[in-house]
Amino acid sequence: MGTGGGDGRIDVIIPTLDEEDEIEEALRCALAGAGDAPLDLVVVDGGSRDDTCRRAREAGARVVCTKPGRARQLQAGLAAATGDVVMFLHADTRLPAGWADALRDALRTSDCVAGAFDFAFRAAPTAPVSLRWVEWGARLRSRWLRLPYGDQAIFARRAVLESIGGVPQAAWMEDLDLVRRLRARGHLVCLRLAISTSPRRHLAGGVGRTALIHLAAVCGWWLGVPRASLRRGLVG
DSSP, rough: SSSSSSSOOOOOOOOEETTTTTTTHHHHHHHOOOOOOEEEEEEEEESSSSSHHHHHHHHEEEEEEEEEHHHHHHHHHHHHOOEEEEEOOTTTTTTOOOOOHHHHHEEEETEEEEEEEOOOOHHHHHHHHTTHHHHHHHHHHHHOOOOOOOOGOOOEEEEHHHHTTSOOSSSSSSHHHHHHHHHHTTTTEEEEEEOOOHHHHHHHOOOOHHHHHHHHHHHHHHOOHHHHHHEEEEEO
Protein backbone atom coordinates (compact mmCIF):
# COMPACT_ATOMS: atom_id res chain seq x y z
CA MET A 1 0.00 0.00 0.00
CA GLY A 2 2.99 2.31 0.13
CA THR A 3 2.39 3.30 3.72
CA GLY A 4 5.89 3.03 5.06
CA GLY A 5 6.59 -0.65 5.31
CA GLY A 6 4.07 -1.66 7.95
CA ASP A 7 1.50 -4.42 7.88
CA GLY A 8 -1.18 -2.42 6.07
CA ARG A 9 -3.54 -2.40 9.04
CA ILE A 10 -6.23 0.27 9.20
CA ASP A 11 -7.20 1.72 12.58
CA VAL A 12 -10.84 2.85 12.56
CA ILE A 13 -11.30 5.45 15.31
CA ILE A 14 -14.88 6.17 16.41
CA PRO A 15 -15.54 8.89 19.02
CA THR A 16 -18.72 8.28 20.98
CA LEU A 17 -20.98 9.85 23.57
CA ASP A 18 -24.25 8.05 24.27
CA GLU A 19 -24.35 6.24 20.92
CA GLU A 20 -25.81 2.88 21.99
CA ASP A 21 -28.31 2.97 19.11
CA GLU A 22 -25.64 3.56 16.47
CA ILE A 23 -22.35 1.98 17.48
CA GLU A 24 -23.04 -1.69 16.73
CA GLU A 25 -24.16 -1.02 13.17
CA ALA A 26 -21.23 1.33 12.55
CA LEU A 27 -18.81 -1.41 13.62
CA ARG A 28 -20.65 -4.10 11.68
CA CYS A 29 -20.52 -2.08 8.45
CA ALA A 30 -16.83 -1.32 8.96
CA LEU A 31 -16.06 -5.01 9.32
CA ALA A 32 -18.38 -6.17 6.55
CA GLY A 33 -16.94 -3.76 3.99
CA ALA A 34 -13.29 -4.32 4.83
CA GLY A 35 -12.72 -7.47 2.80
CA ASP A 36 -9.33 -8.94 3.64
CA ALA A 37 -7.92 -5.69 5.07
CA PRO A 38 -6.59 -6.06 8.63
CA LEU A 39 -8.53 -3.76 10.95
CA ASP A 40 -8.31 -2.46 14.49
CA LEU A 41 -11.59 -0.94 15.66
CA VAL A 42 -11.11 1.64 18.41
CA VAL A 43 -14.07 3.32 20.09
CA VAL A 44 -13.06 6.37 22.11
CA ASP A 45 -15.81 7.11 24.57
CA GLY A 46 -16.25 10.51 26.17
CA GLY A 47 -18.28 9.41 29.19
CA SER A 48 -21.40 7.71 27.86
CA ARG A 49 -24.12 7.07 30.40
CA ASP A 50 -25.84 4.46 28.25
CA ASP A 51 -24.77 1.05 26.92
CA THR A 52 -22.35 2.32 24.26
CA CYS A 53 -19.15 0.86 25.71
CA ARG A 54 -20.53 -2.61 26.39
CA ARG A 55 -22.07 -2.86 22.93
CA ALA A 56 -18.85 -1.65 21.31
CA ARG A 57 -16.77 -4.30 23.11
CA GLU A 58 -19.23 -7.05 22.24
CA ALA A 59 -19.08 -5.95 18.58
CA GLY A 60 -15.31 -6.43 18.57
CA ALA A 61 -13.92 -2.98 19.30
CA ARG A 62 -11.29 -1.83 21.75
CA VAL A 63 -12.73 0.86 24.00
CA VAL A 64 -10.63 3.80 25.18
CA CYS A 65 -12.19 6.16 27.73
CA THR A 66 -11.39 9.85 27.96
CA LYS A 67 -13.00 13.20 28.70
CA PRO A 68 -15.63 14.42 26.22
CA GLY A 69 -14.69 16.57 23.24
CA ARG A 70 -14.37 15.30 19.69
CA ALA A 71 -10.84 16.60 19.08
CA ARG A 72 -9.62 15.16 22.40
CA GLN A 73 -11.26 11.82 21.66
CA LEU A 74 -9.81 11.62 18.15
CA GLN A 75 -6.34 12.37 19.50
CA ALA A 76 -6.74 9.67 22.14
CA GLY A 77 -7.68 7.25 19.39
CA LEU A 78 -4.66 8.24 17.35
CA ALA A 79 -2.44 7.67 20.38
CA ALA A 80 -3.87 4.15 20.65
CA ALA A 81 -3.41 3.43 16.94
CA THR A 82 -0.56 1.30 15.67
CA GLY A 83 -1.58 0.61 12.07
CA ASP A 84 -0.29 2.25 8.90
CA VAL A 85 -3.53 4.13 8.23
CA VAL A 86 -6.00 5.83 10.54
CA MET A 87 -9.62 6.56 9.71
CA PHE A 88 -11.85 8.83 11.80
CA LEU A 89 -15.44 7.61 11.62
CA HIS A 90 -18.59 9.06 13.16
CA ALA A 91 -20.81 6.62 15.03
CA ASP A 92 -23.82 7.47 12.86
CA THR A 93 -21.91 6.99 9.58
CA ARG A 94 -21.94 3.71 7.69
CA LEU A 95 -19.04 2.56 5.53
CA PRO A 96 -20.00 0.93 2.22
CA ALA A 97 -18.95 -2.42 0.77
CA GLY A 98 -15.45 -2.22 -0.64
CA TRP A 99 -14.42 0.81 1.37
CA ALA A 100 -11.07 -0.64 2.44
CA ASP A 101 -10.08 -1.61 -1.10
CA ALA A 102 -10.92 1.92 -2.30
CA LEU A 103 -8.86 3.44 0.50
CA ARG A 104 -5.88 1.18 -0.15
CA ASP A 105 -6.02 1.83 -3.90
CA ALA A 106 -5.91 5.58 -3.26
CA LEU A 107 -2.91 5.30 -0.95
CA ARG A 108 -0.91 3.26 -3.45
CA THR A 109 -0.09 6.62 -5.04
CA SER A 110 2.97 7.84 -3.17
CA ASP A 111 1.95 11.51 -3.06
CA CYS A 112 -1.49 10.73 -1.59
CA VAL A 113 -1.34 11.28 2.15
CA ALA A 114 -5.03 11.36 3.06
CA GLY A 115 -8.56 11.24 1.78
CA ALA A 116 -12.26 11.02 2.49
CA PHE A 117 -15.36 9.45 1.00
CA ASP A 118 -18.22 10.94 -0.96
CA PHE A 119 -21.19 12.08 1.09
CA ALA A 120 -24.75 10.77 1.22
CA PHE A 121 -27.53 10.72 3.77
CA ARG A 122 -29.05 7.54 5.08
CA ALA A 123 -32.60 8.75 4.72
CA ALA A 124 -36.09 7.30 4.33
CA PRO A 125 -37.97 7.73 1.04
CA THR A 126 -40.17 10.31 2.78
CA ALA A 127 -37.20 12.50 3.75
CA PRO A 128 -37.31 16.08 2.44
CA VAL A 129 -35.78 16.69 -0.98
CA SER A 130 -33.67 19.45 0.61
CA LEU A 131 -31.39 16.71 1.95
CA ARG A 132 -30.40 15.94 -1.65
CA TRP A 133 -29.33 19.56 -2.10
CA VAL A 134 -27.14 19.24 0.99
CA GLU A 135 -25.57 16.09 -0.50
CA TRP A 136 -24.90 17.91 -3.76
CA GLY A 137 -23.27 20.81 -1.92
CA ALA A 138 -21.10 18.45 0.12
CA ARG A 139 -19.88 16.68 -3.00
CA LEU A 140 -19.10 19.96 -4.70
CA ARG A 141 -17.16 21.19 -1.66
CA SER A 142 -15.21 17.94 -1.37
CA ARG A 143 -14.36 17.46 -5.03
CA TRP A 144 -13.61 21.03 -6.05
CA LEU A 145 -12.36 22.60 -2.84
CA ARG A 146 -10.87 19.38 -1.40
CA LEU A 147 -12.49 20.24 1.92
CA PRO A 148 -14.32 17.20 3.29
CA TYR A 149 -15.99 17.32 6.69
CA GLY A 150 -15.46 14.86 9.50
CA ASP A 151 -18.65 12.96 8.69
CA GLN A 152 -17.02 11.78 5.43
CA ALA A 153 -14.71 9.29 7.17
CA ILE A 154 -11.42 11.16 6.80
CA PHE A 155 -8.42 8.84 6.59
CA ALA A 156 -4.68 9.46 6.53
CA ARG A 157 -1.33 7.76 6.81
CA ARG A 158 -0.53 7.52 10.51
CA ALA A 159 3.03 8.76 9.96
CA VAL A 160 1.68 11.92 8.33
CA LEU A 161 -0.80 12.50 11.16
CA GLU A 162 2.01 12.20 13.67
CA SER A 163 4.22 14.56 11.65
CA ILE A 164 1.59 17.33 11.85
CA GLY A 165 1.17 16.91 15.59
CA GLY A 166 -1.97 14.78 15.45
CA VAL A 167 -5.52 16.07 15.55
CA PRO A 168 -5.75 19.86 16.05
CA GLN A 169 -7.18 20.50 19.50
CA ALA A 170 -9.89 22.97 18.56
CA ALA A 171 -13.23 23.05 20.36
CA TRP A 172 -15.08 23.31 17.03
CA MET A 173 -14.33 22.51 13.39
CA GLU A 174 -11.22 20.52 14.19
CA ASP A 175 -11.95 18.49 11.05
CA LEU A 176 -11.32 21.53 8.82
CA ASP A 177 -8.09 22.32 10.65
CA LEU A 178 -7.01 18.71 10.20
CA VAL A 179 -7.80 18.70 6.47
CA ARG A 180 -5.88 21.92 5.92
CA ARG A 181 -2.78 20.53 7.66
CA LEU A 182 -2.99 17.27 5.74
CA ARG A 183 -3.29 19.04 2.40
CA ALA A 184 -0.09 20.91 3.17
CA ARG A 185 1.72 17.54 3.28
CA GLY A 186 0.53 16.08 0.01
CA HIS A 187 -2.45 15.08 -2.08
CA LEU A 188 -5.82 14.58 -0.38
CA VAL A 189 -8.18 12.46 -2.48
CA CYS A 190 -11.97 12.58 -2.36
CA LEU A 191 -13.22 9.13 -3.33
CA ARG A 192 -16.37 8.73 -5.40
CA LEU A 193 -17.49 5.85 -3.19
CA ALA A 194 -20.08 7.23 -0.77
CA ILE A 195 -20.52 6.66 2.93
CA SER A 196 -24.02 7.14 4.34
CA THR A 197 -24.66 9.21 7.41
CA SER A 198 -27.73 9.86 9.53
CA PRO A 199 -29.67 13.06 8.77
CA ARG A 200 -30.71 13.31 12.42
CA ARG A 201 -28.90 16.58 13.15
CA HIS A 202 -30.17 18.25 9.98
CA LEU A 203 -33.72 17.13 10.63
CA ALA A 204 -33.61 18.17 14.29
CA GLY A 205 -32.29 21.65 13.52
CA GLY A 206 -34.10 22.16 10.22
CA VAL A 207 -32.36 21.18 6.98
CA GLY A 208 -32.11 24.67 5.53
CA ARG A 209 -31.11 26.32 8.79
CA THR A 210 -28.46 23.69 9.54
CA ALA A 211 -27.02 23.95 6.03
CA LEU A 212 -26.79 27.74 6.31
CA ILE A 213 -25.05 27.49 9.70
CA HIS A 214 -22.51 25.08 8.21
CA LEU A 215 -21.92 27.37 5.24
CA ALA A 216 -21.47 30.42 7.47
CA ALA A 217 -19.15 28.45 9.75
CA VAL A 218 -16.84 27.29 6.96
CA CYS A 219 -16.75 30.80 5.45
CA GLY A 220 -15.86 32.26 8.84
CA TRP A 221 -13.21 29.59 9.33
CA TRP A 222 -11.76 30.34 5.89
CA LEU A 223 -11.60 34.05 6.71
CA GLY A 224 -9.95 33.44 10.07
CA VAL A 225 -12.79 34.60 12.31
CA PRO A 226 -11.97 33.67 15.93
CA ARG A 227 -13.45 30.25 16.64
CA ALA A 228 -15.18 31.19 19.89
CA SER A 229 -16.85 34.23 18.36
CA LEU A 230 -17.94 32.25 15.34
CA ARG A 231 -19.49 29.50 17.40
CA ARG A 232 -21.17 31.94 19.75
CA GLY A 233 -22.72 33.82 16.85
CA LEU A 234 -23.92 30.75 14.99
CA VAL A 235 -24.94 28.17 17.55
CA GLY A 236 -25.02 30.09 20.81
